[in-house]
Amino acid sequence: MVGFRLNGQSVSVEGADSDRLLWVIREHFKITGTKFGCGAGLCGACMVHIDGKRAFSCQISLSEVAGKSVTTIEGLSPNRNHPVQKAWLAERVPQCGYCQSGQIMSAAALLAETPRPTRAQIVEHMSANICRCGTYPRIVRAVERAAREG
Amino acid sequence: MKRKSERLEKRGINRREALAQLAGLTFSFTLSAGAVGTAAAQQAGLLQTAWVTIRPDGTISIMSPAAEMGQGSRTSLALIIAEELDADWSRVQVEMSPLDDKVYGNPRYGIMYTAGSASVPTYYKPLRMHAAQARRVLIDNVAEKWGVQATELTTEPGFVVHRASGRRMSYGEVATFARVPAVLPVVAEADLKSPANFRYLGKDVLRVDVPTKVDGSARYSIDMHAPGMLYGAVLRAPVEGSTPASVDKEAAAKTAGVIDVVTLPYGVGILARNPEAAFAAKSKLKVAWTAVSASNFDSSAMLDRYAERAKDLTVEGKVWDKAGDVAAMSEAKIVVEAVYRTDFAYHAQMEPLNALASVTAAGDAAEIWCGTQAPTVAQRAVARALNVSADKITLHPMLLGGGFGRRGHYDAEYVVDAALLSRAAKAPVKVIWTREDDIRNGRFRPMTGHYLKAGLATDGQVVAWRHRVASEEALAFQDAPRFKARNERAIFSMLGTEQPSYRLPNRLIDHVRQTDGMRLSSMRGTGNPPNAFVTESFIDELALAYKTDPLEFRRRLLVGVPRAGALLDVLAAMSNWSSKRPAGRGLGLCFRNEDGTLIGMVAEASVERRTGEVRVHNVWAAIDAGLALQPDNIAAQIEGAIVYTLGAVLSERVSMKNGAVEQSNFYDYQVPRLSDVPEIEVRVLSTSNPPSGIGEMGGNVSGAVANAIAAATGARVRHMPLTAERVLAALRG
Numbered sequence A: 001m002v003g004f005r006l007n008g009q010s011v012s013v014e015g016a017d018s019d020r021l022l023w024v025i026r027e028h029f030k031i032t033g034t035k036f037g038c039g040a041g042l043c044g045a046c047m048v049h050i051d052g053k054r055a056f057s058c059q060i061s062l063s064e065v066a067g068k069s070v071t072t073i074e075g076l077s078p079n080r081n082h083p084v085q086k087a088w089l090a091e092r093v094p095q096c097g098y099c100q101s102g103q104i105m106s107a108a109a110l111l112a113e114t115p116r117p118t119r120a121q122i123v124e125h126m127s128a129n130i131c132r133c134g135t136y137p138r139i140v141r142a143v144e145r146a147a148r149e150g
Numbered sequence B: 001m002k003r004k005s006e007r008l009e010k011r012g013i014n015r016r017e018a019l020a021q022l023a024g025l026t027f028s029f030t031l032s033a034g035a036v037g038t039a040a041a042q043q044a045g046l047l048q049t050a051w052v053t054i055r056p057d058g059t060i061s062i063m064s065p066a067a068e069m070g071q072g073s074r075t076s077l078a079l080i081i082a083e084e085l086d087a088d089w090s091r092v093q094v095e096m097s098p099l100d101d102k103v104y105g106n107p108r109y110g111i112m113y114t115a116g117s118a119s120v121p122t123y124y125k126p127l128r129m130h131a132a133q134a135r136r137v138l139i140d141n142v143a144e145k146w147g148v149q150a151t152e153l154t155t156e157p158g159f160v161v162h163r164a165s166g167r168r169m170s171y172g173e174v175a176t177f178a179r180v181p182a183v184l185p186v187v188a189e190a191d192l193k194s195p196a197n198f199r200y201l202g203k204d205v206l207r208v209d210v211p212t213k214v215d216g217s218a219r220y221s222i223d224m225h226a227p228g229m230l231y232g233a234v235l236r237a238p239v240e241g242s243t244p245a246s247v248d249k250e251a252a253a254k255t256a257g258v259i260d261v262v263t264l265p266y267g268v269g270i271l272a273r274n275p276e277a278a279f280a281a282k283s284k285l286k287v288a289w290t291a292v293s294a295s296n297f298d299s300s301a302m303l304d305r306y307a308e309r310a311k312d313l314t315v316e317g318k319v320w321d322k323a324g325d326v327a328a329m330s331e332a333k334i335v336v337e338a339v340y341r342t343d344f345a346y347h348a349q350m351e352p353l354n355a356l357a358s359v360t361a362a363g364d365a366a367e368i369w370c371g372t373q374a375p376t377v378a379q380r381a382v383a384r385a386l387n388v389s390a391d392k393i394t395l396h397p398m399l400l401g402g403g404f405g406r407r408g409h410y411d412a413e414y415v416v417d418a419a420l421l422s423r424a425a426k427a428p429v430k431v432i433w434t435r436e437d438d439i440r441n442g443r444f445r446p447m448t449g450h451y452l453k454a455g456l457a458t459d460g461q462v463v464a465w466r467h468r469v470a471s472e473e474a475l476a477f478q479d480a481p482r483f484k485a486r487n488e489r490a491i492f493s494m495l496g497t498e499q500p501s502y503r504l505p506n507r508l509i510d511h512v513r514q515t516d517g518m519r520l521s522s523m524r525g526t527g528n529p530p531n532a533f534v535t536e537s538f539i540d541e542l543a544l545a546y547k548t549d550p551l552e553f554r555r556r557l558l559v560g561v562p563r564a565g566a567l568l569d570v571l572a573a574m575s576n577w578s579s580k581r582p583a584g585r586g587l588g589l590c591f592r593n594e595d596g597t598l599i600g601m602v603a604e605a606s607v608e609r610r611t612g613e614v615r616v617h618n619v620w621a622a623i624d625a626g627l628a629l630q631p632d633n634i635a636a637q638i639e640g641a642i643v644y645t646l647g648a649v650l651s652e653r654v655s656m657k658n659g660a661v662e663q664s665n666f667y668d669y670q671v672p673r674l675s676d677v678p679e680i681e682v683r684v685l686s687t688s689n690p691p692s693g694i695g696e697m698g699g700n701v702s703g704a705v706a707n708a709i710a711a712a713t714g715a716r717v718r719h720m721p722l723t724a725e726r727v728l729a730a731l732r733g
Helices: A021-028 A083-090 A100-113 A119-126 A136-149 B002-010 B015-022 B039-043 B073-085 B119-146 B171-177 B250-254 B275-284 B299-311 B326-331 B375-386 B413-425 B435-440 B474-478 B480-485 B528-545 B550-557 B562-575 B631-650 B697-713 B724-732
Strands: A002-006 A009-013 A047-050 A053-056 A069-071 B029-033 B046-049 B052-054 B060-064 B092-096 B153-156 B159-162 B167-170 B230-236 B244-248 B258-264 B267-272 B286-289 B318-323 B334-342 B354-359 B366-370 B393-397 B429-432 B448-456 B462-471 B507-513 B585-594 B597-608 B613-624 B679-685
Touching: A021 B275, A047 A100, A053 A100, A083 A100, A083 A136, A100 A119, A100 A136, A119 A136, A136 B631, B046 B119, B046 B171, B052 B119, B052 B171, B060 B073, B073 B092, B073 B119, B119 B153, B119 B159, B119 B167, B119 B171, B159 B171, B167 B171, B230 B275, B230 B413, B230 B435, B244 B258, B244 B267, B250 B258, B250 B275, B258 B275, B258 B413, B267 B275, B267 B413, B299 B334, B299 B448, B299 B462, B326 B448, B326 B462, B334 B528, B354 B413, B366 B375, B366 B413, B375 B393, B375 B413, B413 B429, B448 B528, B462 B528, B474 B480, B528 B550, B528 B585, B528 B631, B528 B697, B550 B562, B550 B585, B562 B585, B562 B597, B562 B613, B562 B679, B585 B697, B597 B697, B597 B724, B613 B631, B613 B697, B613 B724, B631 B679, B631 B697, B697 B724
Parallel strands: A002 A069, B060 B092, B230 B429, B366 B393, B462 B507, B613 B679
Antiparallel strands: A002 A009, A047 A053, A047 A069, B029 B046, B046 B052, B052 B060, B153 B159, B159 B167, B230 B267, B244 B286, B258 B267, B318 B507, B334 B448, B354 B366, B354 B429, B448 B462, B585 B597, B597 B613
């Protein structure tokens, strides 16, 4: 039994220590905004926050989050009103949308640490996340907007 | 048109059906409830057509048959109806239409199929006509109620209005008593709204799916759950056509969480309690596969052979486009020849293929959740696999985490996976392909070999153009019945070799079909991105041979196409085409007429001469897709297709050894990341032409990037992708 906080709630799961957090979130808790994209920490579709830092949930085992606080896109804000989500809507970033939870979680983690990132910092940080629809130009604009408008 | 309707009536088709067919779509127009005039029935009354339901509370549901994969046509089609109906968009709910090809099929394809940048262009007029008829029914009903002439009434969003008396009635109220005549009011094209009066089209309306995509609530099939659901994984043959000869299931079956190992006709399936157990067990399977002819396929050796076959004009090809006589080549002052190659490319849609199926215990019906570009095709594929009729399959089309052509195939193999495993398990099963499955069992844009030869007259005009392509045809693999119905033309290979805007009076463009048994697919733009690379590179080779600026050279080929001239003017200005760039940078241009959409792009690139590595700094794009219905969405699609295709131009390639794919995940199949992306500026020109396609058109950037590399280095790379090694070889070459 592993206990941790998930989007502010205390939860515990009976599972193998090696079970990946991604599948626990998606299939056990049925919280599905966090996506499976590559299973290898290469695409960022599975990005969540663990104690406020971004992490590839497909690479994190259940035992690693014991006692920690995990936040998914569903826990980022109560009503799509996190500055990053507002900026994402204003810039109309999503196309197919599949990668966007991961993109938003990455961006939110960046701004939490670096409220006024340079363009180069944005590019470096956000290059961990793949968007196959090619929404990158809008991702940059949205991160800059979120930094500006808070 | 008149003659057609008479003919239809003679054949016994009633007026209503005739009208519907004239509008390009069959539809039914029925009052579903409240036909008897009791108050209660009127309360429950709905004004309903196949496309529109108006409820007493004023909310309106609009059916949209388009698969939504980020391109925006789910919203755009509904918006077209809302515009002509004069609906209040804030009260509109967009719903996925039922699965019915006759009513909702794409007019170009005859089935519900979201592909080919063909949704808005083909549905635009029929949906406007339908909505105008529905609006007329509203007006006629109010006219009767108020005892006024219909011509005295007009509409504002959600209301019928009588200007003379100031009376207004909401559409919801009309729905409570409206009667639909047996013969629908006739609407002529001239009765349609003038675009100058559009309230929604031409403005930017937020796509209905966007809000759900910033909070994780958007539902894809991979997100679905069903009570008692199991998880499935399938090991497929590494080589197409190969089947399991012998299977050692022991290690897989012993994996914790595994329930069963099921041998399928084409592979081996795992049933497990969670996805990780299914994946782990799959990797433990030991399968001997039958040898097939494709087992000897080696892509790099075979591509050389394709190039040889393209060059060999003694073999007869299948003509794609022909005019005049290419024998005029003998009159040319300058003759240029070249051989080009393009590699296999992989879709890499972000959502790995998956589906959820729930087959009845008797195996005689099923419910399916999947992301598909062709829901009725998938429905029929599942029906064939289960040996039941299609009406026994209830299919729920979900949002797609990327499509790009991968999810519209005749056999819907990833959906059938779930159906077969659910039948075996007698439980709902969600089958998820891993990324490695998705690549190794990918279906690729085919590799192609090209031979080109063109002759120039002293005035720079192209007197003869010869282009031959040798390739396998993707349509033959992905949808054999459709390929046959299209007279076995190599549509996906050849689209984009024809160049309708360029003046090429003597031309012969043909295809030599190869059949090596590879798994193939259309992929965003089908032939256009590779063919834009080939033909626009070659146009630049001609400009160079004629010692002319590439823009000037194209202008001469586009004399008599004012739309193209205007587009090039815009593009030249936005890119500062004639201004000098820093040392080491080159500008490359492409112009394309893809399915009636004109697009021009300029790329600015530099090359690291030591490594051959390419950096694209800027891309400017100007697009004329006729009347721009959703300008910002058009810009987004062009940006996206540019990024998508930059990968195919510079780095993405699938190679095969012994018939099997050599790549396996995003570390060895590298798609563009933010750090690879140039500054992109898109100018959307809205013109008075009918709306044409937009989703694929940015893919023509391949030509601009190749030309920018040549301009920056003086070296021409004739093999896509233009990898660092190939650029380096050309530099040294």
